[in-house]
Amino acid sequence: MPLNEEHILKYLTNESDAKSKSELIDLLKTRIDKLCFEECERDRIACTLQPKCSRRFLLKLRIKEGLTIEDLPKFCYSVHKGVIERYFRNKTVIYRPYDSYLYLIDFLDVFFHGDYRKLNKFISFNKWDEVFKIFDDRIHNRNENFDYLLRDDNLIFKFEDRLHIVFLEEKYVLCNANRENIASLELLYGICKLYAAIYFSEVKLTYMTSKHVEITLKVPADVLTGISREPTHTKNSKADQYFWNTFWEDLNALTQYCDQINLNTDKNQNLEIILYISLLTNNYNEEGQKSRLRFRDLRLIFNFITRIYTDYYIITLGVNE
Known part of the structure; x- marks a missing residue:
C-alpha cells in the first residue's frame, strides 16, 4: 500500500522523535514554497484560471498564520483579491470566493475604495466615531447598501446576503463567510x-x-x-x-x-x-x-x-x- 496522507498525519501525531518530525515538516514547507513561488507563479494564465491549490487555500494558510504580504506569492494574491472584488460587484468569476481571506487594507480597498486609506488609519488608532461617520455617509448619501456592527475584536459587515468578518487584532478579514467555523462566542x-x-x-x-x-x-x-x-x-x-x-x-x-x-x-x-x-x-x-x-x-x-x-x-x- 502506498504512502498516503493518513500515514503522514498519524506519524506527526504519534512520533516521539522531534527531529524527524521537524525534518518531515521542513520537507512539506519546501514543497509548498516551491509550488507557490515557482510552479504556480511561473504560468500566470494557469495561476489565474487553475491555481495549483484548491481555491488558493495556501494563501489562507499564510494569512491566518500571521505572515505578511511580503511572504505571499504576489501575483496569486492579486488574482485572489481581484476575484473577491469581481464577486462583490456581481461580475463573472471562475469560482465563488467563499471563506476567502484578505489583509484588512485590501478588504477596505475592495469594499470602500476611495476611503480605504482613511478607514485603515482610523481603525488602526481605534477612532471608531470617524470610521462610523464614513460608513454612515456611504449608506445614507451614496446609496450603498450594507450593515455593520463592532463587537469586541470583530467588525462585522453584511452586504446583501454575504457576511464578512474583520479580525481587528490580526488585521485580516474573512470574506463571504460560509463553511468556516465561528471563532468565538x-x-x-x-x-x-x-x-x-x-x-x-x-x-x-x-x-x-x-x-x-x-x-x-x-x-x-x-x-x-x-x-x-x-x-x-x-x-x-x-x-x-x-x-x-x-x-x-x-x-x-x-x-x-x-x-x-x-x-x-x-x-x-x-x-x-x-x-x-x-x-x-x-x-x-x-x-x-x-x-x-x-x-x-x-x-x-x-x-x-x-x-x-x-x-x-x-x-x-x-x-x-
Whole structure:
C-alpha cells in the first residue's frame, strides 16, 4: 500500500522523535514554497484560471498564520483579491470566493475604495466615531447598501446576503463567510445582534458568557388559537399548513445546530421558542468529536427565526395595532 496522507498525519501525531518530525515538516514547507513561488507563479494564465491549490487555500494558510504580504506569492494574491472584488460587484468569476481571506487594507480597498486609506488609519488608532461617520455617509448619501456592527475584536459587515468578518487584532478579514467555523462566542453573539437588528428586532437575545447565546421568539396566542386542533385534508390556513406539516420538521432540523430547544407558554399564552446556540453542534466529525458551528449553520437558524417572526409575529402585531 502506498504512502498516503493518513500515514503522514498519524506519524506527526504519534512520533516521539522531534527531529524527524521537524525534518518531515521542513520537507512539506519546501514543497509548498516551491509550488507557490515557482510552479504556480511561473504560468500566470494557469495561476489565474487553475491555481495549483484548491481555491488558493495556501494563501489562507499564510494569512491566518500571521505572515505578511511580503511572504505571499504576489501575483496569486492579486488574482485572489481581484476575484473577491469581481464577486462583490456581481461580475463573472471562475469560482465563488467563499471563506476567502484578505489583509484588512485590501478588504477596505475592495469594499470602500476611495476611503480605504482613511478607514485603515482610523481603525488602526481605534477612532471608531470617524470610521462610523464614513460608513454612515456611504449608506445614507451614496446609496450603498450594507450593515455593520463592532463587537469586541470583530467588525462585522453584511452586504446583501454575504457576511464578512474583520479580525481587528490580526488585521485580516474573512470574506463571504460560509463553511468556516465561528471563532468565538463573542463573534456569534455579534452576528446574532446584527441579524436581529435587520430582520427580527423584537426577538430577545441573551448572551451567556462562556456558555451560549439564547434566542427567544414568540408565536402570539391568537395565531395559536386560529390553528385547527387536528390536521385536516381540506383547504386550510397558512398557519395550519405550516404548524401541522413543517414546523416540527424545522425544529428537528435545528436540533443538529442548537444545544437545546425549549417550547414554553408565557402568562399571556404566547408560545415561546427558546434556542440555545453555542460554538458546538450536535453533529460529529470523523474523530467522534462534536463539529464546530459554521456560518452556514447559523444562517439556517436565522432562516427559521425570520420565518416565524415575519409570518406569525410581526404581521399579527400589525393587525392588533
